Amino acid sequence: MKGLLRRASTAVIFVLVMIGGLFGGRLSFIFLFAIITALCLWEYLSMVLNRYTRRDFTRMLLGVGFGLTPFVLASILTMSPIKSNDQFVIFTSILFFPFIFLAFIYELFTRSANPFQNVGFIVLGMVYIGAPFALLGFIAFEGEKFNSWIVFGLLLLTWMNDTGAYIVGSQFGKHPLHPRISPKKTWEGTIGGVVVTFLVAWGFCAVSGELRLQDWMVLALLVSVFGSMGDLVESMLKRSVGVKDSGSLLPGHGGVLDRFDAFIFLLPFAAAYLLWIR
Numbered sequence: 001m002k003g004l005l006r007r008a009s010t011a012v013i014f015v016l017v018m019i020g021g022l023f024g025g026r027l028s029f030i031f032l033f034a035i036i037t038a039l040c041l042w043e044y045l046s047m048v049l050n051r052y053t054r055r056d057f058t059r060m061l062l063g064v065g066f067g068l069t070p071f072v073l074a075s076i077l078t079m080s081p082i083k084s085n086d087q088f089v090i091f092t093s094i095l096f097f098p099f100i101f102l103a104f105i106y107e108l109f110t111r112s113a114n115p116f117q118n119v120g121f122i123v124l125g126m127v128y129i130g131a132p133f134a135l136l137g138f139i140a141f142e143g144e145k146f147n148s149w150i151v152f153g154l155l156l157l158t159w160m161n162d163t164g165a166y167i168v169g170s171q172f173g174k175h176p177l178h179p180r181i182s183p184k185k186t187w188e189g190t191i192g193g194v195v196v197t198f199l200v201a202w203g204f205c206a207v208s209g210e211l212r213l214q215d216w217m218v219l220a221l222l223v224s225v226f227g228s229m230g231d232l233v234e235s236m237l238k239r240s241v242g243v244k245d246s247g248s249l250l251p252g253h254g255g256v257l258d259r260f261d262a263f264i265f266l267l268p269f270a271a272a273y274l275l276w277i278r
Contacts, residue, residue, distance in 0.1 A: 007252030014250060014259075018155070022148050029140060029148060030075045034068065037133040039256040040264070041067040041125050043247040047237065048121045055110050059118060062106060067125040069099060070134035078137035100126075129257075132267040139271050142278065149210045154270055156204060157223040158263045161197040162231065168192025182235040194224040215277060222269045223262075230265020234258070 021032025045063045050056045103122050107115035139154075140147050169189020177185040201220035205213045234257065238246065247255025257264075 010251050010253055014253075019152075022152050022155075026079065026141065026146055029146075029151075030079070030137075033133055033136055034071060034075075036256060036260065037068055037071050037129060038064055039247075039249065040129050040133075040260055043249075043255045043257045044125055044129060044237075045121065047241045047243055047246060049118060055112075059106065059110065059122075062103065063122040063125055066100065066103060066122055067130040070126060070130040071137075074134035074137040078141040129264060132264045135267050135271040139267075139274055147210070149208045150274070153201075153204050153208060153210065153216070154219065154223070154266075155263060157197050157201055157220055158227050158266065160200045161193040161223050161227050162262060163193075164196025165189040165193030165228070168196075178232055181232050181239060185232070190228060193228070197224050215273075218273055219270055222273065223266055226266040226269050227262035230262040233265060234261035 018032070021028050041064045042060065045060045049060055049063070051060065100123065103119045104115075107118055110118075112118055136151060140151050165185070166189065169184070169186045169192065172192070173184075173186030173188045175187045176183060177187050177190055198217065198220045201216040202213065205211065205216040211219075234246070238244065245254035246257035246261075249256055250259065253259060
């Protein structure tokens, strides 16, 4: 009972923080997802890098900084008063690559036994976590328009897909989806999650008035396919490093990366579709 109450209270606080950040304006939106990106990066780096010495801790801080770079640059670009965005993109891109190479310079002086492995994990953090979250700016900001409802819809579909899969799978699941990576996930649960996702997408379209119904159906498909893949990918990561949860920041729910693994993975596909239909 105590565990259930802790899980419920964590969920309520989490939802309130998310809603406040999503609908509090552009700055609160950027601030919210900058914090989420940083926390996901920290949990990811905590799983793949050593944390025994001050140099290890410094490496992790650098990794979080490097991983946040795409999000920061994208936020500046989408919020920038600069009229010539093409020049700004070129300028920031030129600065971006020397910044990445600082990771190699740092490893020269750490006496690490695996310097290139460390650099690889840091760069992977940019690709796996930093870059997808950076795409949120291009989804949410369209000139003077702030599309917070679209981002909220994607989050809602992602979490409803996971919830539907869990409920149906726990009641009717018999056939494992990917037993080597995630033995508890089943085909029955996955199908249940897909059905719930499409139903929620239909209802959300009617309530929000954002996008056309066919667009929400496409997004529901992307969430169902790539959100599920993202969950499996993080399970593969956790299994490879021998941990159950990415962190313990959310009591009863694991880590922040555990809550956003599916959302992170589907963002490139959702962003590509949303930018294409604009």
